[in-house]
Amino acid sequence: MGKRYFCDYCDRSFQDNLHNRKKHLNGVQHLRAKRVWYDLFRDAAAILQEEQTKKPCRKFLQTGQCDFGSNCRFSHMTEQDLEKLSAQVQGEQRLKELRQEGADVPPGTVEDWLEKRAKRLSAAQSNSALPEKPVPFQYPPGWPPVQDLPPSLQAPPPGGWPVPPNLQWG
Numbered sequence: 001m002g003k004r005y006f007c008d009y010c011d012r013s014f015q016d017n018l019h020n021r022k023k024h025l026n027g028v029q030h031l032r033a034k035r036v037w038y039d040l041f042r043d044a045a046a047i048l049q050e051e052q053t054k055k056p057c058r059k060f061l062q063t064g065q066c067d068f069g070s071n072c073r074f075s076h077m078t079e080q081d082l083e084k085l086s087a088q089v090q091g092e093q094r095l096k097e098l099r100q101e102g103a104d105v106p107p108g109t110v111e112d113w114l115e116k117r118a119k120r121l122s123a124a125q126s127n128s129a130l131p132e133k134p135v136p137f138q139y140p141p142g143w144p145p146v147q148d149l150p151p152s153l154q155a156p157p158p159g160g161w162p163v164p165p166n167l168q169w170g
Helices: 018-025 028-039 044-053 058-063 079-101 110-127
Strands: 004-007 012-015
Touching: 004 018, 012 018, 044 079
Parallel strands: none
Antiparallel strands: 004 012
């Protein structure tokens, strides 16, 4: 059967020879799929600039659908979408200016966010005057009686499941 070439952009494969590969790589469907892929990684400023130069798509504004989809030469963004995109571009520009000035911009890591969240939650709990009581477990309404449920759906006993002394996993 021979070697096959798989195109990640188009999600299809074909027999790998010079003629077929050249025909596919220069084809309209491949070029469109490739453009769509790279458009996912464009910055907001480039998208905003392009969308502002386009006229709005009448069909999309009237019906909410367009037969051309992502290949439409008109804009499918509403005024609110353009405002959000503009605000995002301005925020990115401010952040870039702060970095150029040497201002101390905190690195937005997940760990920093988790620390701030933990502090916020602990402060909220310390401010609450009433201690929270744990809510007792209740089965959803309409379920069969507890004794008819399989073990995987039964609530664990109050002290947890007993662990046999010689239990080995794996």
